[in-house]
Amino acid sequence: MCTLEKRGVLFLLTLTGDGEHRFHPDTIATILSLLEQAKSQSTRGSILITTANGKFFSNGFDLAWAQTAGSKTGAANRLHQMVESFKPVVAALLDLPMPTIAALNGHAAAAGLMLALSHDYVFMRKDRGVLYMSEVDIGLSMPDYFSALVRAKIGTSAARRELLLSGKKIRGEEAVGFGIVDSAAYDSEEGVVEASVRLGEKLAAKKWSGEVYASIRKSLYPELCGILGLEARVFATPKL
Amino acid sequence: MCSLEKRGRLFILKLTGDGEHRLNPTLLDSLRSTINQIRSDQSSSQSVLITTSDGKFFSNGYDLALAETNPSLSVLMDSKLRSLVADLISLPMPTIAAVTGHASAAGCILAMSHDYVLMRRDRGFLYMSELDIELKVPAWFMALIRVKIGSPAARRDVMLTAAKVTADVGVKMGIVDSAYGSAAETVEAAVKLGEEIIQRGGDGHVYGMMRETLLREVLVHTIGEDESGSSVVRNTGSKL
Numbered sequence: 001m002c003t004l005e006k007r008g009v010l011f012l013l014t015l016t017g018d019g020e021h022r023f024h025p026d027t028i029a030t031i032l033s034l035l036e037q038a039k040s041q042s043t044r045g046s047i048l049i050t051t052a053n054g055k056f057f058s059n060g061f062d063l064a065w066a067q068t069a070g071s072k073t074g075a076a077n078r079l080h081q082m083v084e085s086f087k088p089v090v091a092a093l094l095d096l097p098m099p100t101i102a103a104l105n106g107h108a109a110a111a112g113l114m115l116a117l118s119h120d121y122v123f124m125r126k127d128r129g130v131l132y133m134s135e136v137d138i139g140l141s142m143p144d145y146f147s148a149l150v151r152a153k154i155g156t157s158a159a160r161r162e163l164l165l166s167g168k169k170i171r172g173e174e175a176v177g178f179g180i181v182d183s184a185a186y187d188s189e190e191g192v193v194e195a196s197v198r199l200g201e202k203l204a205a206k207k208w209s210g211e212v213y214a215s216i217r218k219s220l221y222p223e224l225c226g227i228l229g230l231e232a233r234v235f236a237t238p239k240l
Numbered sequence: 241m242c243s244l245e246k247r248g249r250l251f252i253l254k255l256t257g258d259g260e261h262r263l264n265p266t267l268l269d270s271l272r273s274t275i276n277q278i279r280s281d282q283s284s285s286q287s288v289l290i291t292t293s294d295g296k297f298f299s300n301g302y303d304l305a306l307a308e309t310n311p312s313l314s315v316l317m318d319s320k321l322r323s324l325v326a327d328l329i330s331l332p333m334p335t336i337a338a339v340t341g342h343a344s345a346a347g348c349i350l351a352m353s354h355d356y357v358l359m360r361r362d363r364g365f366l367y368m369s370e371l372d373i374e375l376k377v378p379a380w381f382m383a384l385i386r387v388k389i390g391s392p393a394a395r396r397d398v399m400l401t402a403a404k405v406t407a408d409v410g411v412k413m414g415i416v417d418s419a420y421g422s423a424a425e426t427v428e429a430a431v432k433l434g435e436e437i438i439q440r441g442g443d444g445h446v447y448g449m450m451r452e453t454l455l456r457e458v459l460v461h462t463i464g465e466d467e468s469g470s471s472v473v474r475n476t477g478s479k480l
Binding site: 099120152153154155179182203206208209212213215216217219220222 | 375
């Protein structure tokens with residue numbers, strides 16, 4: 001379901017196979033453990049690129065699995081379980097001691113879009129794939145850390161409204177206009193990954209300290225870090 | 241170290257000499273006492289402050305060489321700059337930074353502590369260098385960055401790529417208000433802007449109070465903490 005490959009300085013995390021890459025508790029646990037692996041092997045100049053195969057980056061939580069619980073309460077509990085267990089994935093990405101890039105090969109919806117937004121940079125395709133916060137359409141409320149992530153990464157109230165309140169399926173160019181992704185200039189899965197690798201190598205060449213990088217990153221998002229239980233505050237005085 | 245000129249109702253504060261205008265305790269004391277002088281001037285509530293500098297640098301940040309000889313000086317410099325910025329935020333008049341040279345780290349923070357940032361486009365950059373030189377970023381710096389830079393992507397570029405932001409890029413990012421062909425043109429434009437503002441009239445005291453509410457998050461950090469980083473409110477002597 002997902003793999004971690006090392007290519008020189010790049011860690012490549014791939015959600016494998018042709019499906020929707022829905023987040024079932026097992027998938028979530030695997031992603032978390034692979035992120036921990038990347039963290040433990042990180043050095044100066046390490047980079048993480050996350051991508052997926054096929055039509056979907058990820059279509060969010062495994063709601064079908066939640067439904068098979070057999071009762072309304074059962075389904076709610078399973079959904080709650082996924083929401084709670086995914087929170088550490090977002091935290092792990094915010095805490096990762098290296099720059100992170102999400103290379104969107106295809107659709108990213110709900111928790112799948114949250115995974116993408118948890119990265120420092122997001123690239124998507126121009127020709128395929130939409131971003132979609134489905135919650136308003138399917139009548140699900142949003143976890144607090146989802147909202148905090150949207151507020152942290154998306155700057156204008158118009159963009160936040162379009163994403164969260166309109167049920168809009170946002171394509172590449174529009175996503176760039178809203179400031180949700182950094183670039184949507186690519187016509188293929190290979191193109192997005194290649195662009196991510198190019199950016200990754202450029203950042204890797206700076207050989208930044210991963211610890212300093214992660215610390216500065218967290219300090220950009222204090223509200224989100226508070227909700228995730230991550231210590232965002234750096235020292236009140238500089239380590240001169 | 242610094243000079244003060246009065247041109248009609250404009251106060252022109254200049255970091256003098258050809259050096260890097262490193263924010264060491266002496267320069268910081270000199271700047272603070274000059275700001276206090278401006279504040280207590282009779283015409284202060286109908287005036288404008290322009291801050292500029294001689295030479296290649298606006299300011300290259302804290303005096304790191306000095307801090308290396310005596311680590312307690314890093315605490316002192318940060319405390320003094322915090323007080324200076326708190327004073328600028330409460331100053332009962334609009335403030336304009338005419339950036340005619342490089343502004344790095346604490347020097348960039350000083351520039352950004354002004355209401356308007358005008359900058360030359362032919363030379364010089366704004367540079368939050370901390371990632372490159374592995375300096376931890378004080379929490380109050382991040383508060384100012386968050387308040388003054390609206391776009392999450394721009395904040396990320398400034399803090400997580402240690403971008404050397406030239407004036408035109410700064411304008412696009414929303415950090416710089418306008419860019420000019422040379423140092424002289426920048427100062428001229430600042431003077432012109434200052435005179436326009438004075439023409440509009442208005443009570444500087446009200447202006448100062450409104451600015452405080454706008455930058456409340458920064459004030460909480462600049463006056464809310466003592467050197468050890470605890471939340472004891474400290475009287476810096478600013479009008480709050």
